[in-house]
Amino acid sequence: MAPTIIKAENVSVSFPSGPAISNISLEVEKGDFLAIIGPNGSGKTVLVRALLGSLPYQGSITWMPNAKIGYVPQQVDLDRYVSLTLEDFLKLKVRILKLKPGAVAKAIALVGLPEKILKNQIRFLSGGQLQRGLVAFALLGDPDVIFLDEPTASIDLTGEEKIYDTLHRLQDENRLTVILVSHELDLVSKYASRILCINREMICYGDPSLSLKKDVIEKLYGIKAHVHTLN
Amino acid sequence: METIPLLTIIALFITAASSGLIGSFALMRRMTLASDAMSHIALPGLAIALIFQVNPFLGGLAALILGSLLIWGLEQKTKIATETVIGVVFSVSLAIGSLLIATDHELLEALFGDVSTVTHLESLIGIGTGAIIIAIMLRIKDRLTLSIFSPDIAKTAGINNSKLSLAFLLLFAINIILGLKFLGVLLMGSLVIIPAATAKNLSRNLTSDLIASVVVALISTGIGLLIATRYGLDLGPVIIAVSAGLFFISIFFAKNK
Numbered sequence: 176m177a178p179t180i181i182k183a184e185n186v187s188v189s190f191p192s193g194p195a196i197s198n199i200s201l202e203v204e205k206g207d208f209l210a211i212i213g214p215n216g217s218g219k220t221v222l223v224r225a226l227l228g229s230l231p232y233q234g235s236i237t238w239m240p241n242a243k244i245g246y247v248p249q250q251v252d253l254d255r256y257v258s259l260t261l262e263d264f265l266k267l268k269v270r271i272l273k274l275k276p277g278a279v280a281k282a283i284a285l286v287g288l289p290e291k292i293l294k295n296q297i298r299f300l301s302g303g304q305l306q307r308g309l310v311a312f313a314l315l316g317d318p319d320v321i322f323l324d325e326p327t328a329s330i331d332l333t334g335e336e337k338i339y340d341t342l343h344r345l346q347d348e349n350r351l352t353v354i355l356v357s358h359e360l361d362l363v364s365k366y367a368s369r370i371l372c373i374n375r376e377m378i379c380y381g382d383p384s385l386s387l388k389k390d391v392i393e394k395l396y397g398i399k400a401h402v403h404t405l406n
Numbered sequence: 407m408e409t410i411p412l413l414t415i416i417a418l419f420i421t422a423a424s425s426g427l428i429g430s431f432a433l434m435r436r437m438t439l440a441s442d443a444m445s446h447i448a449l450p451g452l453a454i455a456l457i458f459q460v461n462p463f464l465g466g467l468a469a470l471i472l473g474s475l476l477i478w479g480l481e482q483k484t485k486i487a488t489e490t491v492i493g494v495v496f497s498v499s500l501a502i503g504s505l506l507i508a509t510d511h512e513l514l515e516a517l518f519g520d521v522s523t524v525t526h527l528e529s530l531i532g533i534g535t536g537a538i539i540i541a542i543m544l545r546i547k548d549r550l551t552l553s554i555f556s557p558d559i560a561k562t563a564g565i566n567n568s569k570l571s572l573a574f575l576l577l578f579a580i581n582i583i584l585g586l587k588f589l590g591v592l593l594m595g596s597l598v599i600i601p602a603a604t605a606k607n608l609s610r611n612l613t614s615d616l617i618a619s620v621v622v623a624l625i626s627t628g629i630g631l632l633i634a635t636r637y638g639l640d641l642g643p644v645i646i647a648v649s650a651g652l653f654f655i656s657i658f659f660a661k662n663k
Contacts, residue, residue, distance in 0.1 A: 229558045244562040251556050257434055259555065263612040267548045267555075271563050296611070312559070322562075 177204040178239055180320050180352045181226060186234035188218070188225050195221040197376045198234070203369070205239075205319065206350040208343075210357055210367035210383075214396050217374045219356045220249060223322055226354075245313030245321035247306070249328075249356075261300065261308050262293035268315045282311040285345075287337040302329030310338055314345070320352040327359075339366060360387065410521055410635070413529040418521070419627060420536030421584045422597065422645075426623030427543045428581050429602030430616050431574060434554045438603070440477070442595035443496040445582045447473035449503025449591045452516045456507060462516070463528075466586055469499075470579035478572045500591075519590035519642040532584050539577050539584075550574060551612065589642035600649040601626060607656040622652055 182202045188195045196218035203209050211219050225232040227246060265279045280290065286307040292300070300308060306329055313321050321342070327335040343366055345351040357363055363370065363383070370386035372379040372395045379386040379395070410418075432441045448466035455465025477492060507513040515523065524532075543550075549570055553560040557567045578598075585594040605618035630645030 224558060227558060227561060229561055246559050246562040248556060248558055251559075257555070258606055258609045258611060258615045259551070260611040263551075264555070267552045268563055270548050271552065271565070294611075309559075313562075 180239045182237045184235045188232045208353045209369045210363040211371045213373040243318040245318035247309045247313045247323045247326045249324040272316045282315045286311045322354045324356045414524045417529040417532035422623040422627040424536045424539040425597045426601045426620035429598040430619040433602045440492040445595040446496045446500040453503045453506030467583045474575035474579045517590045517592045519588045521641045524587045593642045596646045604653040604656040607660040
């Protein structure tokens, strides 16, 4: 049996405006591909930030000891005054984690970015280039688990395919664990080994063939499901 | 202006270098206005120390450390804009400090600095402290940059954002104290911010940004020192006027025009 990377039990997060998520439980094993789905405002990003320890929560979250984590946020709030290049950004992690010098070239190749783009300042990258750069940053240092919060929203189809193929390959070869927040049910049904559906509370959790059913999707999004579902 | 001792000049340049370095990160942290206003909080501390006949800069340091803890606490506990709170609290500090300081001479020295009053011991302490600030900043620069860029990503790289933020604010406060005798509470924040803003216009990447910020601070200080000595002017205002001049020139060379 694969070791458990992260186990969350009855995790709830509240803001002054009210509860953001209530009683979410999950268990992710090494090599799993967990997709977290749900409508806008359902608490997906809040859950991910709680799992990362960036938000205070009730309940319990247990990590595998010394787990190496990569994280691709939905967006970064860039100041126009930051003159950081993509190379500067990636090398921050190389120096902080004392990685080998070739790690940057390997990481950008994995996400399909050309080396010449390393010299560009991050604030001048397109949305898609930045997101690929963030994925490359997350993959630096060979993480045990990578969290991706809607990572391909600004990426064209070819780039999106490249990233998911890479993640899938790393999952097979290195037993990389992937926790993905996504709206794209096609992708989810193609790659995920487990699905967590939330709408502030847990609607479904488990095998995609059981979770991505019409009635579950309709309950989750409150609309008739026309596509994407497995039955 | 009387001849300035070499030791004092070295302390002045070390302060300029550390200000340039700190300023780059202050701008990244969106503390542009806060940096300027934060130096004002030293004034009530200076005033209270003068009343109790203690070294005024110990009073200023204590006030600035309290101010740093206040900003840090607000950043940790609330999501309101730090600059809003700083703008209010520190303007009040300026008013209270001005009322408490008894004589015009003491007030002018606190507001604009007076290089002629710097003692050898103060210069030596300034050189040592400035060198320590630079060494710490160079040591934490990667973690600090990542923490400013995205605290969530930084956390996954094992960085304690809260501790790092507090360390930076304390270094910032100590750096302000280093420059108070040269530039005073009104102008010291400008030596932190203007060279860093100039560097942002000229730099292509993080390393060139940090180097340019330090170099611009040093050049402003050097030219300011020459002009002030040659024409018998107050040092602080001349340094800031030169750095402002360099900033306006840099706009024409801005990389992101």
